[in-house]
Amino acid sequence: MTKPELLAPAGNFEKLQAALIYGADAVYFGGENFSLRAFGDNFTREEILQAVEFTHALGKKIYAAVNIYARNADFDELADYLKFLDTAGVDAILVSDLGVMTLARKITNLQIHVSTQANVTNFHAAKFFHELGASRIVLARELTRDEIADIKANCAAELEIFVHGAMCISYSGRCWLSKFLTGRDANRGACTHSCRWKYNLVEEMRDGEFFPVASDERGSYVMNSKDLCLLPYLGEVIKSGVSSLKIEGRMKSVNYVAGVVKVYRAAIDSFCENPDAFEIRGEWLDELDKVAHRPYTTGFFLGDGKSTEIYSTSKPKRSANFLGIVREFDADTMTATIEQRGKFSVGMQAEFLQPHGEIFSQTITEMRDADGVEIFSAPHAQQIVKLPVDKPVEIWSLMREPT
Ligand code: SF4
Structure with a gap:
């Protein structure tokens, strides 16, 4: 094989x-x-x-x-x-x-x-x-x-x-919906994902009255x-x-x-x-x-014709909060250097997704900026932060807030 x-x-x-x-x-x-x-x-x-x-x-x-x-x-x-x-x-x-x-x-x-x-x-x-x-x-x-x-x-x-x-x-993806509703053509890379919008029914004599196409009380996302x-x-x-x-x-x-x-x-x-x-x-x-x-x-793979649409909401489920990327790791001091991608602070739980190794979680107990000055939170995008880690961590690990 x-x-x-x-x-x-x-x-x-x-x-x-x-x-x-x-x-x-x-x-x-x-x-x-x-x-x-x-x-x-x-x-x-x-x-x-x-x-x-x-x-x-x-x-x-x-x-x-x-x-x-x-x-x-x-x-x-x-x-x-x-x-x-x-x-x-x-x-x-x-x-x-x-x-x-x-x-x-x-x-x-x-x-x-x-x-x-x-x-x-x-x-x-x-x-x-x-x-x-x-x-x-x-x-x-x-x-x-x-x-x-x-x-x-x-x-x-x-x-x-x-x-x-x-x-x-x-x-x-061969679709005209986005072009029809917004002028942006999916076939030229400009899809506005109009299929994810919430749709209602309008009767032509009742301007401004939107009748739900009922899947549930929130509306219908039929496409x-x-x-x-x-x-x-x-x-x-x-x-x-x-x-x-x-x-x-x-x-x-x-x-x-x-x-x-x-x-x-x-x-x-x-x-x-x-x-x-x-x-x-x-x-x-x-x-x-x-x-x-x-x-x-499983889409069309099984050929079982089961519903592949979600009628209740078009919003994807939120992912684990992405906090930063491990850029360096010092094995002597067990310190990771993180490039910030989302705000984090001392006391938070952090989870490390590693390219090869196991995922592990720990509490952030201490943080220092690039100059070694103690800080308590990292609010700025791409801010460099050094923090102690419980286990050796691979470069390019992603630090996330567990869901
Ligand atoms: S994402 Fe939706 S609107 Fe865009 S091409 Fe596909 S079906 Fe059409």
């Missing part, structure tokens, strides 16, 4: 570092234009060069999302950007538009992965894209396990599927999808022979990326080491519960 790649989102350089350090084999990012996250913290050209260097130094892979549906006017700039990506050394680009794919094949040597946005739902389409030169197909999220197996059996291209993260209520989590079926996913398991979330936090990647890294390794003894560990489920998420669903 071949171990599949674990592919994680890199919303910015810090998230890219976290994803790789916590165990992703590969990351995907968007540049300032042409990817489907126009409001994300996207990478400048200089940052792309830095990201490629960092990723390749770890022996891992980096893919660029160029998955907008392009207009004629985009192509001059696109040509320049694609050539830049080729020279920069990214390992593949993700495309959905046939025009972008054709251009990339003509003017670069970039590997091409067909984005989920292209909605490949059958092996005929997968083979078509493969024959056009795509080395990998990211399948539509709307497929069952049997359909995935059928595509695998009939198409020689690598297959990638989403295993974790937010879902769209429309076909893998608000639950979040995908295929961890309980990971063994089956791996046995299906797909090449890459993808985590959604370029807009998610460092805490989210690190926590989810760590869980899937451990689970994939555990399964591949001994499939017969594999079982889902409680600590993995606990960690997936600590990151911000909506209730989980």
